[in-house]
Amino acid sequence: MNLAHYLGLLHHAESNLAEAFAQVADAHEDEPDVALDCRRMAQQCQAHMEELSPFVDRYGEDADDEPDRLHSDLFQGTRTGALALLRDLHDLYLMTSESDLTWTLIGQAAQGARDRDLLAVVQRCETDTATQLAWLKTRSKQAAPQALVVA
Amino acid sequence: MSSTVDRIAEPWGPRTPYGPPARPAEPSTWPVRVDCFLADGLAESDVDRWAQSAAVLHSNGDGLDIAVKDDRIVGVRGRAVDRVNHGRVDPKDLYGWQANHSADRLTTPLIRDGGRLVETDWDTAMGRIVDRSKRLLEHPGGWGRFGFHTSGQLFLEEYYALGVIGKAGLGTPHMDGNTRLCTATAAAALKASFGTDGQPGSYTDVDHCDAIALWGHNVAETQTVLWMRMLDRRSGPRPPAMIAVDPRTTAVAQEADVHLAIRNGTNLALVNGIAHLLITSGRIDESYVHAHTLGFDALEQVAADHPPARVAEICGIATRDLEAAAEIIGSCDRLLSTVLQGFYQSNQATAASCGVNNLHLLRGMIGRPGAGIYQMNGQPTAQNTREAGADGDLPGMRNWDNREHIEQLARLWNVDPIQIPHWAPPTHAMQVFRYAEQGSIELLWISGTNPAVSMPELSRIRRILAKADLMVVVQDLFLSETAALADVVLPAAGWGEKLGTFTSVDRTVHLSEQAVDPPGDARSDLDIFLDYARRMDFRDRDGGPLITWTGPEDVFEAWKACSAGRPCDYTGITYDRLREGSGIQWPCTPQHPDGTERLYTDGVFNTDPDFCETYGHDLPTGAAHTEEQYRAKEPGGRAFLHAVSYERPPETPDDDFPLLLTTGRTLYQFHTRTKTGRAAQLHDAAPDVWVEISPDDAAAAGVAEGDLVRVESARGALEAPARISRIRPGLVFVPFHYGSWDVDDADRPARAANELTLTAWDPVSKQPMFKVAAVQITKVADGTGPAPAPTLGASAPVAADAVPATVGGPGARATSTQGGLTT
Structure with missing residues (x-):
């Protein structure tokens, strides 16, 4: 059974995402809505990790040391201005998309494993992730015309 | 019957008690009382002409006539025939017109x-x-x-x-x-719950209701004529019960049967807690909910997470007060709710305001006489x-x-x-x-x-x-x-x-x-915009002028x-x-030429996907829903119940800033006082800024009435005399009206409340949060007298005997003439 590998992948993805949301929040304090929502989403990702932990233990987490390129690409030093915000939201969207699909796949596996507890966690958490994606899209769509055409 | 009234000392004027009409279809039974103030001892017979208008120093829309003599405005008189005010005039409008004549009007670009x-x-x-x-x-x-x-x-x-x-x-x-x-959250909450903006209720709901709940709305100071209508009901036969949600002891709170002086920023916990009590006691209109709403199951779940003990703890109120409010809402037949800045400018603004809409939908109390909601506006x-x-x-x-x-x-x-x-x-x-x-x-x-x-x-x-x-x-x-x-x-x-x-x-x-004509070269805002459009030569798609x-x-x-x-x-x-x-x-069409008193009388809301004003949002984050998501809900004219859990505000008191700041208004001033500060009666009633603190917090800081204190947040500071009032302990209030245009001393420390407030806003309505900021307070100097705060309303001093009462004196004498009904 390879579920452990994917649980490990998701645990890492949520961990990286929590860190990335927190970094974006700190880097964009001058955009208070971004900072507030990113902090809230960093906390959600932390909560997801806690929810996942018992299953990681149950299925025996196989430590996955594959480098996470998406996260390592974030923030090449501090940038300012509207383009930096757009780029950071864009990165977060891609990272969150990885979590989003991974939740879906683990949900499928949970069905196959007849694991009602894991299925309940997936259903709770994937709603948060979908909202994170929707928010990132809403906010970056709003920012794009000014950042790309005007500024 | 005519009487002379100092409307600074008696801002709500004489009572004209009344009861609800015998039948809902009958016209309003609120008696007429025509208020009038004319300058320079003029009598109504001295006036050359009256120009029809309405009030512009608050959002109530009171009909009034402008008195003109020798081509100058010389006063105002309420319109007896007006459906909104039946002749009454707010003190701000009685005296505020004098600002038009100020010597410092701009007359040239x-x-x-x-x-x-x-x-x-x-x-x-x-x-x-x-x-x-x-x-x-x-x-x-x-x-x-x-x-x-x-x-x-x-x-x-x-x-x-x-x-x-x-x-x-x-x-x-x-x-x-x-x-x-001031009002973005009203629009956002109406759109989110009912599909489009537009107030469901009518002011005549005050005539019919048997309970009034005021959610963060100090109506006695911000819309005094609406408050007069409520007070007249309260002093007549079969008066409505009243609930006030406000951390300050406002005139509304003093009048109310239940005063919930909740901790700022906890509105959503409160309304969810009341929903909890309504649902668990079975006091909901199940057939209305089933036929006319969407989202009950999710709301039931969220409400279950807000049991009375938890809500009382979050809000800092007694459980029995929460239960008393729920008892009124759960047992009345015609509930009128009004919502304003205590909700709109606070934490989780849109979700909390939708929470009030939830209560009306759960109880089926919308779209009929007395069962109404005013998601209020601040400005006229x-x-x-x-x-x-x-x-x-x-x-x-x-x-x-x-x-x-x-x-x-x-x-x-x-x-x-x-x-x-x-x-x-x-x-x-x-x-x-x-x-x-x-x-x-x-x-x-x-x-x-x-x-x-x-x-x-x-x-x-x-x-x-x-x-x-x-x-x-x-x-x-x-x-x-x-x-x-x-x-x-x-x-x-x-x-x-x-x-x-x-x-x-x-x-x-x-x-x-x-x-009258404007002074000097001043032009109407419309003329200025049209002049700009002409000079810019905006064109339509056929090359013709756009405007x-x-x-x-x-x-x-x-x-x-x-x-x-x-x-x-x-x-x-x-x-x-x-x-x-x-x-x-409105809506007023050739088919319905007399307009429309109430919206949603048939329980059909503006949520049709082709008609609605928004496809909706995730209220906690502001993430937009897509058209596909919205259509999939198949709203079919049903209203949305919104289920959102309480979350703490973004800023809460800590060791450095142990108190919570809220900003707000006084009865005698409007906005940044550009007009009311230039009318002597209003200016003198509230001439300068003050800071309200509770007796406990004053004692802890060694502050007595009138002492100069410094209020400081992470963003700025101001200095103002302290008014020791019946505000909730732990909370500090500063009126937001006072800027610097009439401060002569260039060295005087800042006095504007917004030096302290934080740059943060509601994720859906984008309305800034003026009601939650952490501050500290320190005494700067002994006072030279009481704080310059009015003794009426929320700023009333605890030591009433030690502070001279706010009066207007001979220059504020207005008349009130009672009699008759508006037809």
């Missing part, structure tokens, strides 16, 4: 020259704006270099003209009003800013995300739909200032408002307005704190000096006649076409019809 504002003529001033505009438009994305910050104090026609200039002429989404600060014409699309909404309550709605506007204006920005919601005010701060907006045009005092975190706002690469245009009656920082200042005509219409909270449209209007009635007729078929349908209203009567409620 000013331009910045060598760092100073100097007098000039209209051609030069407008030439500067137009030159800059045309230069900005020469480059790609020119539209994005313009920002507009308008008001809740202009007229409908002015907003519509501005909206067309911005959206079809320049093609910019960067237009909002200071309505963002805020409703029109929203309707006409001069803020973050599109004209006619259209949905920016609905292609057909954009095409309707494009046909109406004869422009290419792509010219109308609709890739995202119109830019909200806080974001407009952010773009100006970052430098992408290079021309910021501010009309009829004063962000240098009213916006949060003023040091930042001043820094933005003073930026060298930003051209700031201000049109106003006075050289306000904002105008003083402008590059071009345009002198505007005010109320009574121009013709137009505006609309009250309960959708009553009033006409306001031009009573051909020459006066307010032209614009009104164009607006009617824009409103046709939308919730705010004005097509049955004309200037002549408004002159014949005294206010008509």
Whole structure:
């Protein structure tokens, strides 16, 4: 059974995402809505990790040391201005998309494993992730015309 | 029966008790009481003529006539026939008109020259704006270099003209009003629950209701005539029960049967807790909920997480008070709710305001006499800013995300739909200032408002307005704190000096006649906008002029076409019809020429996907829902129940800043006092800023009544005398009205409340959070007397005997004449 590998992948993805949301929040304090929502989403990702932990233990987490390129690409030093915000939201969207699909796949596996507890966690958490994606899209769509055409 | 009343000392005037009409269909039984104030000892018989108008120093929309003698305004008198006020006049309107005559009115345009504002003529001033505009438009994305910050104090026609200039002429989404600060959450909550903006209720619901709940609404000070109506019900037969939610001991709280002095920022916990009690006790209208709402199961789950003990703990109130409020709401037959800044300018604003809508939907209390909701407005014409699309909404309550709605506007204006920005919601005010701060907006045009005092975190706002690469245009009656920082200042005509219409909270449209000429070279805001449009030579898609209007009635007729078929349908209203009567409620069509008293009388809401104003949001984050998601819900005319859990505000007290700040209003002042501060009676009643603290907090800080204290947040500080009041312990209140325009001492420390507030806003309504900021307080010096705070209302001193009562004296004598009914 390879579920452990994917649980490990998701645990890492949520961990990286929590860190990335927190970094974006700190880097964009001058955009208070971004900072507030990113902090809230960093906390959600932390909560997801806690929810996942018992299953990681149950299925025996196989430590996955594959480098996470998406996260390592974030923030090449501090940038300012509207383009930096757009780029950071864009990165977060891609990272969150990885979590989003991974939740879906683990949900499928949970069905196959007849694991009602894991299925309940997936259903709770994937709603948060979908909202994170929707928010990132809403906010970056709003920012794009000014950042790309005007500024 | 006529009496002379000092309306500073007795702001609500004599009582005229009344009971509910015998049958719902009967006309209002609220007795007429005509209030009048004339200057210089004039009698009504001395007046040359009366010009029909309505009140502009709050949002109630009270009908009044302007008295004119020798071509000067000399007073006002309430209109007995008006459906809103039955003759009564708010003290702010009784005395505030005197500001029109101030010696410091702007009478000529000013331009910045060598760092100073100097007098000039209209051609030069407008030439500067137009030159800059045309230069900005020469480059790609020119539209994005313009920002507009308008008001809740202009007229409908002015907003519509501005909206067309911005959206079809320049093609910019960067237009909002200071309505963002006062009423954006009302609009957001109405859209989220019912599909579109538009108040469900009518003021006549006060006549019929058997319970009134005031959610963060100090109506006794902000809309005094509405409060008079409520007080008259309370003193008549079969009075309604009353619930007040307010951390201060307002006059409303003192009158109420249940006062919930909750901790600031916990509104959502409170309304969820009441929903919990209604659901668990089975006091919901199950057939109404089933037939007319969506989302009950999710709400039931969230409510289950808000049991009374937890809610009482979060809100800092007794469980029995929470239960008493739920008992009233759960047992009444006709509940009237009003909601205002205590909810709108606080934590989780849209979700909490939707939470009030939830309670009405759960109880089936909407759309019938006495069962109503007022999601209030703060400013007199805020409703029109929203309707006409001069803020973050599109004209006619259209949905920016609905292609057909954009095409309707494009046909109406004869422009290419792509010219109308609709890739995202119109830019909200806080974001407009952010773009100006970052430098992408290079021309910021501010009309009829004063962000240098009213916006949060003023040091930042001043820094933005003073930026060298930003051209700031201000049109106003006075050289306000904002105008003083402008590059071009345009002198505007005010109320009574121009013709137009505006609309009250309960959708009553009033006409306001031009009573006198404006001073000097001042021009109406409409004339200024139309002059700009002419000089810019905006064109439609066939090369014809985009804007051909020459006066307010032209614009009104164009607006009617824009409103046709939308919730705010004005097509049955004309200037002549408004002159014949005294206010008509929209929607008003040729088929329903008398207007519409209540919305949603049949339980069918404006949530149809092709009609609604928004596809909705995730309320905690503001993430937009898509059209597909919305259609999948199959709303079918049902209203949305919203299920959101309480979360802590973004800033809470800590060791460094142990107290919570809230800002607000006094009865005697409006906004940043540009008018009320220039009327002697109002100025003298509340001449300077103060800080309210509880006896406990005062004792802890060693502060006595009148002592000078310093209030400091992470963002700034102010100094003001302390008023020891019955405010909730742990909370500090500072009125937001006081800027610097009438401070003579240049060395005086800052006094504006918004030096302290934080830059943060609700994720859906984008309304800034003025009601939650952590502060510390320290004594600076002994006082020389009591604080300059009124002794009436929420600022009443604990030591009542030690502070002279607020009175107006001989100069404030007005008359109140009782008798008769409005037909």
